[in-house]
Amino acid sequence: PHRCSCRMASFVKSSFRFPSLLSKARSSLVAHSSRAFISQLSSLSFPRARVLPPSTSRNGFSTRSMAIKPVKSGQEETLEYRLFFEDEGKKISPWHDIPLYPAGQPGLLNFVVEIPRGTRAKLEVATKEKGNPIMQDTKKGKLRYYGIDPVFNYGCFPQTWEDPNVKHEDANCVGDGDPIDVVEIGEKVLESGTITQVKALGVLCMIDDGEADWKVIAIDNNDPKASQLNDIADVEKVLPGKIAEVREWFRTYKTHEGKPLNTFGLNEEAKDRAYTMKVVQLAHDDWAKLWMGITDKGKFEV
Numbered sequence: 001p002h003r004c005s006c007r008m009a010s011f012v013k014s015s016f017r018f019p020s021l022l023s024k025a026r027s028s029l030v031a032h033s034s035r036a037f038i039s040q041l042s043s044l045s046f047p048r049a050r051v052l053p054p055s056t057s058r059n060g061f062s063t064r065s066m067a068i069k070p071v072k073s074g075q076e077e078t079l080e081y082r083l084f085f086e087d088e089g090k091k092i093s094p095w096h097d098i099p100l101y102p103a104g105q106p107g108l109l110n111f112v113v114e115i116p117r118g119t120r121a122k123l124e125v126a127t128k129e130k131g132n133p134i135m136q137d138t139k140k141g142k143l144r145y146y147g148i149d150p151v152f153n154y155g156c157f158p159q160t161w162e163d164p165n166v167k168h169e170d171a172n173c174v175g176d177g178d179p180i181d182v183v184e185i186g187e188k189v190l191e192s193g194t195i196t197q198v199k200a201l202g203v204l205c206m207i208d209d210g211e212a213d214w215k216v217i218a219i220d221n222n223d224p225k226a227s228q229l230n231d232i233a234d235v236e237k238v239l240p241g242k243i244a245e246v247r248e249w250f251r252t253y254k255t256h257e258g259k260p261l262n263t264f265g266l267n268e269e270a271k272d273r274a275y276t277m278k279v280v281q282l283a284h285d286d287w288a289k290l291w292m293g294i295t296d297k298g299k300f301e302v
Helices: 002-017 019-030 035-045 232-238 242-257 273-292
Strands: 068-073 082-087 090-092 109-115 123-125 134-136 153-156 181-184 195-208 211-220
Touching: 109 123, 109 181, 109 211, 181 195, 195 232, 195 242, 195 273, 211 242, 211 273, 232 242
Parallel strands: 181 211
Antiparallel strands: 068 082, 082 090, 082 134, 109 153, 109 195, 123 134, 153 181, 195 211
């Protein structure tokens, strides 16, 4: 089995250099569907047990050459509004085609900004729509808004997915079927559609309708305080009260819609960076299985 895994790892790695092999790699991996196999394959081929090379997206784009530009379609705060993404004139998916790990920047992660701090329109990457543009969420045909201003820049990590079929051992509940949420706590308001590199500092496990909805606390690497913030313990020292502010925002925001308070797993603790990176990597592995076709894509646009 080890020898077979080595050959498969080499084949998959080659497929990213030669796109014509990609569909063959996808088909071959479907037959090897366990998380253990993916982890083994990744560790054989790439550092940090990554399924994809850190500098490469699923379509071969390199973060070194990416010139990503958000392109608006329709009027903001309408049902028709979409924010698409292009790289050198070619449309890309912010969910699938932007690498999670930026090349040449160890310890950082790419962050897709959906909702700027202080704005209430509930914008999100459309995981079930072709191209996965950012759009405003709806309920019963009406646009959705938060009842209070977000106290952070809100978005997600690309190439991650919280599998609704897999129960997280610590949270004791399944994922919510979305990319992992990120709350960026820096001083700058980041525009929707911004792609920036962040340091993951910690994570909260919010429980939403019985599903684990992880909230990664991060800092923009360009923030003036970024050099002082390297783990969750630093947040309380440098920005006292910030973790509690974030937690209470998530606990109460749905009460403005007449819903009950949200709850948290893990004794409401904000876990440290090491734990956070394990959560992110698991979500990256689950995204890879969805993209490879190992996990049934259902209504997701992959």
